[in-house]
Amino acid sequence: MDTPMLTLRAVTKTHNEGEENACTALHDIDLSLEGRGVTVLRGPSGSGKSTLLSLVGCLSRPTSGRIHLRDPETAEVRDISALPERFLTLLRRRTFGFVFQSFNLIHGLSALENVMLPAYPLGQGRREIITRATAWLERLDVAHKARTPVELLSGGEVQRVAIARAMVNDPPVLIADEPTANLDSDLVRRFLEIVARFRDEGRMVLMTSHDPRVWESVSVDRVVTLRDGRIAGDEPGPASPARQGGGGAP
Amino acid sequence: MVFPVARRDGSARSGSLSRSPFPPNRAATALVLLAAGLAAVLGTVLDAAFRRGEGETGRGTARMVADLGLTDLALFTEARYTRNPSLADLHTPFQDHPLALDHFPSGSLIGPPTPWGQASLTKGEVPE
């Protein structure tokens, strides 16, 4: 078996450490994630899902414990728990694409410009970036809105633009925080189709959700349950070979 | 009569087909404008050099100053200490009485006369 993409060992995260409003969001988490498949973190709000996601995505550093990440380019495994922000950023932008809970597109810019943003610091040519961003918008069926300011897009379009933005640098891992909140069933279905396609391309998808429509979806390989900052369950999802093997007919 | 209706989202579907896939590069426009501005600044330097070469006015005035025996520029004609500041004595601005306020606007612009004379001859050099 390959070395896991990500390993968390005894990871604790305390927000506002040392201050009066300090609160510990994660206690002593041990988790390892393969470099492929769809993993859902589920749990009620306040269970630490988003905090775990931001630790995994190199957006923040653990208060204690170790996180190891396999560099997708060099396959080298590095301890990222104490890496300076600069290196963390470099690692993050070639490893992860992010879809945030409220999608966090930048208002006033067009859909295309939003999608292009993560590619700006990489130093590629403008035309190259536009071509790639347009390709992603086409793939996600929103290319006709490329020049539209994002605040004029519908909910589904915003979501697809956000996914295109996450994917524009072609990262091996897509991280999505509550991607289906505020979406109707049809849009949830379309989102899950996109996730399934990424999974089939060999990418890893990690998302948080308290939406049963997501973790009961056929493309989910693994469901990790969090409660009060601790892992309360870790079971194979509907797409997992283990469950298909053990659970009989699909 | 049918008016083309502008869609609120600004994406005229038929128009988007004819448009270039590459939106206009604002940065290029800005940099071109900046370069044009810098070129114009360079232009002022060239213009100054050129007009300096062609302009004989400076020498003309120097000649006139020498021939007429002038000592000052005719910038302010309203008071004698502003018309000929280099010849004004210390007391002129306060000729009415020692505490009189200067009532010529140009008086406030050119500053009080400086006591020249022997005492100042050894002070800093001024290019001849």
Added chain:
Amino acid sequence: MIRWFRVQVLMIDYTLASMARRKARNLGLLLVYAAILFVLASVTLFTGALREEAVRALVGAPEVTVQRMVMGRHALIDRDGLEALRAIRGVQWAEGRLWGYFYDTANGANYTMIVPSGGIVPSGGREAVAYGAPPEPGFVRIGGGVARSRGVAPGDWLFLLNPQGRLFKLRVEAVFPSASELVSADLVVLSEADFRAFHTLPEGVFTDLALGVRNPREITTIVEKAALVLPDCRFITRRDILRTYDALFDWREGILLALMGGAILAFMILAWDKASGQSPEERREIGILKAIGWETGEVIRARLWESALVSLFAFLAGYLLAYLHVFFFSAGLLRPVLQGWAVLYPEIHLTPRIDGARVLTLFLLTVGPYVAATLVPIWRAAVVDPDTVMR
């Protein structure tokens, strides 16, 4: 290098896109900024060119001017002083000068009446030259300002009432060329006979004396000797005159800059407010950029491009307009400041002169503080944790 350039171009593109969201506000800021720079650059260019013009014109001024002082006031000097100065070794020539002011009740203007130095008896030993040959009695040569305010042209009569109320009828022989107005605008050049008659000045007295010296390096010695001969006189050397003008333009520039100080300060407050008033949206935007993989340095650079572009464009626009204003439109907007209460003023046609050091100082003193004033708040906003968008 190419990579760096590409990144900067993209950053500028992003910066312009986000500035376009507040078009009115940013354009307003640019306009105010450019207007301030326009005024400052106009003053700098104008005074610089004027100083140059003064230095170039006044190299022709007499080497030493001798003024007699009585009770602290400038008084007439007689022929004896002239003889005494001529006796000093090293004095090439010495002559009496006749000049004075005349308030013209007809139009409320002050003229400077002068007899050319070559035309005064006893002659100082200088050859009479183009401008120096005095007009014949009954004729005058006048400056452009006088001609304008009295509406006279060569060949016309100029009527002047002397201080005693006697009418003088003088024929205008010539008007000085407009290129020389900076020194000649208010001149009325006339013959010695007319001058003395007009001002009822007795023979043998002069307004002051002028000296020429053989070797300019001896001026100090000659002035020392002359001061012994004429202890009640003040000696003004050409260097003093040039120094007066140096100080004068510094002073004037200083005054204008002081007047502008308030405006500059107000603008700086505006700039600081604009930059430091990072709205929650702007903070959120910075958080998003960081979350999608921008480094702190890249966020700061993008934001600095904003202030750099604003100040560069403002500087270029302000400077170029100022250049046009001063050297193509004769600094028309500065005229009221120069004019004061004067009725006569020169139409100044300045030869362009760009003092690189001054322009650079102007650039650094305006663009520098603006970029610096925006840097701190940008930096403070840019160090937010990238995970703020997840909270």
